[in-house]
Amino acid sequence: MKKLTSLLLIITLLVLSLFIFSGCKNSNSTDKEEKIPVRTEIELNEYNYWKYINVTTDIGSVFAGGKGSISYNINGVLDFALYEDVVFIFDVIYYRDGQTEEEYQGYTMSIACNAAGDAAFETTYLGITNVTVGKWLGTSGNLVSFENYNWKIHFKSVSGKVIYTA
Numbered sequence: 001m002k003k004l005t006s007l008l009l010i011i012t013l014l015v016l017s018l019f020i021f022s023g024c025k026n027s028n029s030t031d032k033e034e035k036i037p038v039r040t041e042i043e044l045n046e047y048n049y050w051k052y053i054n055v056t057t058d059i060g061s062v063f064a065g066g067k068g069s070i071s072y073n074i075n076g077v078l079d080f081a082l083y084e085d086v087v088f089i090f091d092v093i094y095y096r097d098g099q100t101e102e103e104y105q106g107y108t109m110s111i112a113c114n115a116a117g118d119a120a121f122e123t124t125y126l127g128i129t130n131v132t133v134g135k136w137l138g139t140s141g142n143l144v145s146f147e148n149y150n151w152k153i154h155f156k157s158v159s160g161k162v163i164y165t166a
Helices: 002-022
Strands: 039-042 053-060 069-076 084-093 105-112 119-124 129-133 136-142 150-165
Touching: 002 150, 053 084, 053 150, 069 150, 105 119, 129 136
Parallel strands: none
Antiparallel strands: 039 150, 053 069, 069 119, 084 105, 084 150, 105 136, 119 129
């Protein structure tokens, strides 16, 4: 009987030790493999910029004789990205009532975003553009007063890159 009890005790200890040691893991192993960061560069254009940049505008009194302005706010939507050399091009168009589109006059202006993808500017009825965020890169064409004209600003194109690592 003593031998049988000793044998049962040894078998029980052996079975318990198998259960205990089978649950242990090697301390050098990990559940997740280390991810290598991937650098992503997106070339911006007029078809994809909306995924990375939010553009809002506020328009008031842009008819002949109106003393209004047009404001644009451009904001990068990725906090972890670098907006490299991002430039927005806008057509500024002015015209009188009764003119056809072929008779419209205008010029093109360029606004650069900062590294966060932000820019803000306001163009007034006097034809003056004040850039408060970003950088004024100039115009192609002459600035004019819109005081006696109807006028509008149209987005033309965007260039530059969005760079991030994920």
